[in-house]
Amino acid sequence: MWKRNTSYNMTIREKITAWEPAAEWSAEGDGMLTVPVETFHDLAVRLKREGFDFLRSLTGMDWGEGRFGAVYHIESTATGENIVLRVFTPAPDKCGLPSVGDVWKGALLNEREAYDYFGIQFLNHPDMRRLYLRDDWVGHPLRKDYDPALNPLRMNNEVSQDSTPHFELMPDGSLIRKREVIFDEGEYVINVGPQHPATHGVLRFRVSLEGEIIRKLDVHCGYIHRGIEKMCESLTYPQTLALTDRLDYLGASQNRHALCMCIEKGLGLEVSRRVQYIRTIMDELQRIDSHLLFFSCLCMDMGALTAFFYGFRDREKVLDILEQTTGGRLIQNYNVIGGVQADIHPDFVRRVKEFIAYMRPTLREYHEIFTGNVIARQRLVGTGVLTREDAISFGATGGTGRASGWACDVRKRHPYAMYGEVDFDEVLFTEGDCYARYMVRMREIEQSLRIIEQLIDNIPEGEYRTKTKPVIRIPEGTYYSAVEGSRGEFGVFIESRGDKSPYRMKFRSTGLPLVSCLETIARGAKIADLIAIGGTLDYVVPDIDR
Amino acid sequence: MKYEDFIDNEYLEKMAEQLREGGTNVVLGCLDDLINWGRSNSLWPLTFATSCCGIEFMAVGAARYDFARFGFEVTRASPRQADFIMVAGTITHKMAPVLKRLYDQMADPKYVIAVGGCAISGGPFKKSYHVVNGVDTILPVDVYIPGCPPRPEAMLYGLMQLQRKVRLERFFGGVNKQIGKKEYEELMRRDLTAEKIDLNVETEHKL
Numbered sequence: 001m002w003k004r005n006t007s008y009n010m011t012i013r014e015k016i017t018a019w020e021p022a023a024e025w026s027a028e029g030d031g032m033l034t035v036p037v038e039t040f041h042d043l044a045v046r047l048k049r050e051g052f053d054f055l056r057s058l059t060g061m062d063w064g065e066g067r068f069g070a071v072y073h074i075e076s077t078a079t080g081e082n083i084v085l086r087v088f089t090p091a092p093d094k095c096g097l098p099s100v101g102d103v104w105k106g107a108l109l110n111e112r113e114a115y116d117y118f119g120i121q122f123l124n125h126p127d128m129r130r131l132y133l134r135d136d137w138v139g140h141p142l143r144k145d146y147d148p149a150l151n152p153l154r155m156n157n158e159v160s161q162d163s164t165p166h167f168e169l170m171p172d173g174s175l176i177r178k179r180e181v182i183f184d185e186g187e188y189v190i191n192v193g194p195q196h197p198a199t200h201g202v203l204r205f206r207v208s209l210e211g212e213i214i215r216k217l218d219v220h221c222g223y224i225h226r227g228i229e230k231m232c233e234s235l236t237y238p239q240t241l242a243l244t245d246r247l248d249y250l251g252a253s254q255n256r257h258a259l260c261m262c263i264e265k266g267l268g269l270e271v272s273r274r275v276q277y278i279r280t281i282m283d284e285l286q287r288i289d290s291h292l293l294f295f296s297c298l299c300m301d302m303g304a305l306t307a308f309f310y311g312f313r314d315r316e317k318v319l320d321i322l323e324q325t326t327g328g329r330l331i332q333n334y335n336v337i338g339g340v341q342a343d344i345h346p347d348f349v350r351r352v353k354e355f356i357a358y359m360r361p362t363l364r365e366y367h368e369i370f371t372g373n374v375i376a377r378q379r380l381v382g383t384g385v386l387t388r389e390d391a392i393s394f395g396a397t398g399g400t401g402r403a404s405g406w407a408c409d410v411r412k413r414h415p416y417a418m419y420g421e422v423d424f425d426e427v428l429f430t431e432g433d434c435y436a437r438y439m440v441r442m443r444e445i446e447q448s449l450r451i452i453e454q455l456i457d458n459i460p461e462g463e464y465r466t467k468t469k470p471v472i473r474i475p476e477g478t479y480y481s482a483v484e485g486s487r488g489e490f491g492v493f494i495e496s497r498g499d500k501s502p503y504r505m506k507f508r509s510t511g512l513p514l515v516s517c518l519e520t521i522a523r524g525a526k527i528a529d530l531i532a533i534g535g536t537l538d539y540v541v542p543d544i545d546r
Numbered sequence: 547m548k549y550e551d552f553i554d555n556e557y558l559e560k561m562a563e564q565l566r567e568g569g570t571n572v573v574l575g576c577l578d579d580l581i582n583w584g585r586s587n588s589l590w591p592l593t594f595a596t597s598c599c600g601i602e603f604m605a606v607g608a609a610r611y612d613f614a615r616f617g618f619e620v621t622r623a624s625p626r627q628a629d630f631i632m633v634a635g636t637i638t639h640k641m642a643p644v645l646k647r648l649y650d651q652m653a654d655p656k657y658v659i660a661v662g663g664c665a666i667s668g669g670p671f672k673k674s675y676h677v678v679n680g681v682d683t684i685l686p687v688d689v690y691i692p693g694c695p696p697r698p699e700a701m702l703y704g705l706m707q708l709q710r711k712v713r714l715e716r717f718f719g720g721v722n723k724q725i726g727k728k729e730y731e732e733l734m735r736r737d738l739t740a741e742k743i744d745l746n747v748e749t750e751h752k753l
């Protein structure tokens with residue numbers, strides 16, 4: 001699979017070099033093109049026209065010596081071609097990159113993140129506020145010269161601003177700062193969260209209402225921003241593994257799988273087939289666990305408490321299986337570089353099979369109690385529609401994208417582990433409403449069962465862990481690996497300088513694109529629908545904030 | 547688990563006994579016991595969770611572990627109606643003032659349980675630039691439940707320790723302190739001004 005991508009890269013790479021002779025190719029790691037900042041925006045528009053409509057990941061960078069910039073991972077949804085671009089800010093003292101939020105909408109929040117982390121100002125970005133940190137935060141934490149003593153714990157309450165800065169480039173090359181209004185004086189703004197039972201954690205919205213109708217929605221993230229990416233820079237590679245489980249804890253196994261894959265790719269390490277089997281099965285069990293929790297929480301948000309108990313009852317069965325082998329219920333710490341922590345428990349196969357036999361009929365029970373319910377259908381069918389085009393532009397992968405008809409499953413797009421060899425359907429709907437998003441996940445449970453069924457009986461013999469050197473150093477270069485997490489593409493980007501610890505490690509959050517498309521979905525909907533929309537988008541807040 | 551099986555923390559009971567020997571009002575003492583029996587068996591938690599530990603907290607509330615057996619089932623979304631707060635998950639710098647405010651909004655008597663490594667000390671994120679190293683730096687904590695995340699059984703155990711603590715309190719003249727009207731009004735006034743300063747109402751207009 002890897003070879004195929006490289007050869008695809010050649011063609012688009014050649015095209016870009018033809019358009020932009022100044023573009024430089026660097027082959028280390030995955031390889032990327034450095035393009036000049038002056039024409040970057042035009043290039044982005046052109047790429048979009050060529051079919052590169054999916055911005056997989058946008059990573060702010062500090063390359064040291066005052067050089068800042070960003071790395072863009074872009075994919076064409078039609079052909080599956082990938083290209084990695086790198087852009088430097090013009091001069092060391094001037095931090096300005098053109099915003100590509102008008103090309104790929106998903107860039108908007110990512111650019112705010114890069115601003116927050118590195119202080120890179122994006123020109124013509126409509127909303128240059130910090131994304132995670134408080135407005136009165138001093139400095140930018142992911143810069144290499146950041147001093148943590150600048151920011152003691154502040155206990156005064158934060159004031160929400162009703163306007164936002166915005167930078168424009170003057171013809172003479174200077175930046176001017178303008179203000180843009182988010183909420184007018186006369187608008188009726190209500191606050192939802194961060195402590196609200198229906199936001200699934202500590203997410204905060206400010207919603208401008210007209211009667212019951214949502215006119216505008218402003219998302220505030222960062223209430224659970226733990227600074228994991230910065231912490232990783234001072235941890236060794238094996239140590240960083242522990243933190244991924246805690247990002248999206250309902251996809252703990254998959255997240256860790258992604259990081260292990262990325263490091264293994266960097267090291268050129270092949271893992272045994274036994275490991276591939278175990279990892280695939282674990283990922284699917286985790287997916288079932290997550291989707292059951294999704295079902296439970298959605299039902300609870302909509303007032304169906306009985307269904308909540310059903311979901312949790314069955315989820316415990318998955319957790320039992322996971323616990324028996326890995327020792328952890330929610331957070332398993334199971335994957336390690338080169339394999340898995342321990343071999344599967346002797347009872348594993350039997351219990352998984354029992355679970356599959358149990359789960360199939362139980363799913364029917366779920367549909368009886370909730371799916372067919374009149375109230376549930378009225379609240380779900382037709383509300384919160386996300387179009388396919390928007391889903392791609394925002395990069396809203398996972399169940400959300402597939403409910404809108406976008407075949408975005410990483411397991412199919414870039415098959416990894418055993419997914420290339422098993423037979424399963426990518427569940428697709430076209431409606432893009434809450435009901436479709438709900439049904440995608442319910443159907444995916446069936447598909448996950450199917451995948452496990454195909455693998456469980458023929459787990460090959462072999463090593464469950466390849467021996468690695470005690471100190472792991474990845475050769476210089478940049479690496480990106482992605483897996484299909486429980487709620488979308490979870491990617492890991494590593495820039496290595498050949499040290500024990502990564503120079504920069506970025507996690508492509510599955511949840512950030514989901515909250516960024518929330519405003520588009522919710523505008524025009526009723527305020528009560530916000531609960532159903534939030535519930536079916538199924539984001540996990542620590543994964544958004546990282 | 548039988549009550550006698552809790553062999554730790556029994557110093558609490560011993561201490562209370564010693565104090566009582568010094569003389570308690572028979573009527574008040576009995577009433578105390580009765581009220582505390584009631585209170586400890588209907589402690590209502592605030593629906594509060596920031597991250598991973600919160601999911602385990604939900605599991606404690608769900609079918610298998612079912613904390614309704616001990617009277618915790620009425621989770622309240624409003625701090626005004628809650629008796630205690632389970633700080634389940636990492637508390638970040640941005641969240642800390644919000645958490646403090648939630649705590650301040652709860653009615654007395656109120657309790658805090660710190661769940662998981664993050665709430666106790668910052669846990670795996672101790673070195674992060676944006677994580678509070680232990681909620682006890684901002685709130686008075688009654689019970690600590692270690693783990694990452696703690697098992698549901700551990701949470702139940704911790705919750706039962708809180709019940710124990712509640713049972714030993716003096717309700718009259720203790721946790722149920724009555725205050726005079728004047729004192730009350732002054733407190734309210736102070737709260738209001740404090741809130742204004744907190745919210746930086748003046749500076750907001752300047753911007």
Ligand code: SF4
Pocket residue numbers: 246331597598599600634635636661662663664665669670693694695696
């Ligand atoms: S203690 Fe562990 S499980 Fe709990 S919130 Fe912190 S990281 Fe998550």
